[in-house]
Every structure is written in structure tokens, then in C-alpha cells.
Amino acid sequence: GESGYAENDFDDAELDDYSFSCYSQLEVDGLQHLLTCMFDDSDINSTNLEFEICGALLDVDCLNFNKLQERYFLKTKKFLLIGDSKICVKLEKKNMTCRKVNIVKIVKPEAPFDVRVVYREGANDFVVTFNTSHLQKKYVKVLIHEVAYRQEKNENNWMRVNLTSTKLTLLQRKLQPNAMYEIKVRSIPYANYFEGFWSEWSPSFHFRTPETNGTGETD
Amino acid sequence: YNFTDCDFKKIKESYRNIIYQELNNYTKGTKAIDFDHFVYCEDQPDCLSKIQSLTFEGRPGCAAPAREAFAVRTHAALAAACPGYRGPQINNTQTMRKIRKRQIKRKECLEQVTYLKELWQRLSRIS
Numbered sequence: 001g002e003s004g005y006a007e008n009d010f011d012d013a014e015l016d017d018y019s020f021s022c023y024s025q026l027e028v029d030g031l032q033h034l035l036t037c038m039f040d041d042s043d044i045n046s047t048n049l050e051f052e053i054c055g056a057l058l059d060v061d062c063l064n065f066n067k068l069q070e071r072y073f074l075k076t077k078k079f080l081l082i083g084d085s086k087i088c089v090k091l092e093k094k095n096m097t098c099r100k101v102n103i104v105k106i107v108k109p110e111a112p113f114d115v116r117v118v119y120r121e122g123a124n125d126f127v128v129t130f131n132t133s134h135l136q137k138k139y140v141k142v143l144i145h146e147v148a149y150r151q152e153k154n155e156n157n158w159m160r161v162n163l164t165s166t167k168l169t170l171l172q173r174k175l176q177p178n179a180m181y182e183i184k185v186r187s188i189p190y191a192n193y194f195e196g197f198w199s200e201w202s203p204s205f206h207f208r209t210p211e212t213n214g215t216g217e218t219d
Numbered sequence: 220y221n222f223t224d225c226d227f228k229k230i231k232e233s234y235r236n237i238i239y240q241e242l243n244n245y246t247k248g249t250k251a252i253d254f255d256h257f258v259y260c261e262d263q264p265d266c267l268s269k270i271q272s273l274t275f276e277g278r279p280g281c282a283a284p285a286r287e288a289f290a291v292r293t294h295a296a297l298a299a300a301c302p303g304y305r306g307p308q309i310n311n312t313q314t315m316r317k318i319r320k321r322q323i324k325r326k327e328c329l330e331q332v333t334y335l336k337e338l339w340q341r342l343s344r345i346s
Contacts, residue, residue: 058288058291084299192232
């Protein structure tokens with residue numbers, strides 16, 4: 001059959017940069033985990049290239065990834081979550097490159113959601129709350145959340161607060177009066193067993209501050 | 220195998236984050252007081268030695284929970300943290316479903332795994 005690589009191309013194939021990156025999302029669908037990998041070089045010709053993981057698996061020695069556009073993904077309950085696995089890029093059964101990976105050290109949490117800001121006139125503050133699916137999980141329960149907020153007109157002037165809970169209070173006097181603000185949240189694993197990367201940002205929430213700045217003065 | 224040189228911190232992390240959940244799944248609904256026997260382990264190596272024995276060796280009425288999820292993970296944790304540890308060879312490609320049909324969770328197995336939980340708890344408390 002027509003394969004993506006003709007004979008002489010095979011040598012060229014050897015020169016391709018097969019470096020790749022992966023992240024895991026545990027209990028993303030009930031008890032099912034999701035492992036996603038992609039090539040670092042987005043221009044690579046990934047025809048006939050496959051990904052396989054071996055080691056630190058329950059019941060089986062190896063599992064093959066599925067492919068969707070330029071991403072390779074594997075949804076399974078079979079991760080041991082203890083010890084190292086080996087992920088290989090294969091071209092027609094031949095290992096082009098392999099890497100040792102520990103599933104619990106490449107965890108990318110799911111993005112927080114439901115960000116809300118409630119103004120408390122009596123307390124002169126804003127209560128920020130948000131939700132995360134990780135509160136209901138068995139494994140990756142402990143996260144650090146980064147809340148970022150800015151005055152909408154100040155493009156890159158983000159203020160940032162790290163917390164482990166899902167509630168934060170912003171003092172009215174610390175914000176500009178009568179101004180539109182944007183706020184969003186992201187998460188990263190915070191237990192020394194599970195490590196990994198920042199999640200995607202939550203959808204932003206926008207709110208306007210009252211005319212006064214909470215000390216009775218108006219700027 | 221002498222467990223003295225194991226990385227006990229690493230093993231306790233595997234237990235607290237992974238194995239604990241699996242043991243709970245297996246013994247869901249069972250309470251330690253359901254069984255009158257008492258298990259104890261002296262120090263960390265002794266605890267691991269007893270954990271290995273209860274996990275991978277059969278007893279009357281309970282063939283050996285060696286292929287249960289918690290046992291496979293215990294094996295992985297010991298192999299990852301104890302130099303030269305090989306432990307019993309678990310035939311990883313035998314499907315669990317076939318084995319589970321034969322080894323219905325008898326009372327004896329629940330008892331054995333309940334004692335395992337106590338040993339792990341004891342180990343996790345030893346500093």
C-alpha cells in the first residue's frame with residue numbers, strides 16, 4: 001500500500017525531529033484517565049507515525065494511542081500511577097524515539113470554571129469564588145489556583161494571587177473606583193506526589209467597581 | 220528480601236496517594252472490627268515484609284490477591300523504591316476479569332486485605 005514514506009524517504013524520516021511532549025489528566029471521565037501527546041515540531045509529517053506506551057500499566061504491557069488531527073491521545077483506567085512508563089514514537093513498528101515518562105509527574109489539571117465576583121457593600125470588598133472538578137477526584141485533589149485580575153483598559157497589568165482554596169476576597173480600596181475589571185483562574189498540582197503543568201485559564205468574568213473606592217472618597 | 224534499604228518516604232507517598240484508594244475500594248463496606256485478629260509490625264522493614272507476605276502469598280480461603288489492582292500497585296511501589304526488589308512475578312497479561320470470576324471476594328480475602336490496611340496504616344505513621 002501507499003505508505004507515507006517511500007524507501008529513500010525512510011532515511012529522511014530518520015532525520016526528522018520526533019521530540020514530543022505529553023500531559024496527563026487523571027479521572028477526566030469517571031475513572032478514566034487521559035494521556036495526550038503531540039510533536040514539538042508542528043510541521044512534522046506525522047503520517048504513519050504512532051505512539052505507544054509501555055510499563056506501569058495494569059493487566060497489559062503496552063497500549064497504543066489514538067490520533068486526532070495532530071494530537072495523539074489515550075483514554076484508559078490502566079495507569080498504575082506508580083513508577084515510570086516508556087512512550088515511543090513508532091514508524092511502521094520501528095521505534096523512532098522513546099522517552100521515560102511518569103504519568104503522575106505530567107499532570108495538567110482541568111481548567112477551573114464558574115468564576116463569580118460578588119460585591120459586599122457593608123464589608124467594602126469583593127468575594128471571588130470559582131469551582132474546580134478536582135474537588136470530587138480521588139487522586140489529584142490538592143491544587144494551587146492562580147487568580148489573575150486586571151483593569152480592562154490596562155492590557156498587560158495583571159495582578160496575581162495564589163491560593164489553595166476556591167474563595168478569595170479583594171478589598172475595594174485596592175481597586176480603582178468605577179472601573180471595569182476582568183478576572184480569571186488557572187490551576188496546577190500542589191501535592192509532592194502529583195506534579196505537572198498549569199491548566200488552561202478559566203473563562204473570564206467581568207465586573208465593574210462602584211463609584212466610591214470604599215473609603216467614602218471618590219477619586 | 221531485606222527491606223531495610225528501601226526509600227520509605229517514596230513508598231509512603233505511593234501508599235497515601237494511590238494504594239490507599241485501591242485498598243479502600245477492595246474492602247468497601249468492611250470494617251476492621253468485623254475481624255477479631257490483630258496485626259502489628261515493629262518497624263518499617265518489618266511492616267513491608269508483612270505487607271509483602273499478606274499481599275502476594277495465599278492463605279486458607281484466599282488464594283492470593285496478587286493480581287488485584289492494589290497488589291499490582293504494591294508490587295510497583297516496592298520495585299520503584301527498593302533496590303533490587305523483584306518480588307513475585309505477577310503475570311501482567313492475565314486478564315483480571317477471568318481471575319476475578321474464580322476469586323470471588325470471600326470473607327477470608329476481605330479479612331486478609333483488612334489486615335493489610337492496618338499494616339499500611341501502621342507503616343505510614345512510623346517516621
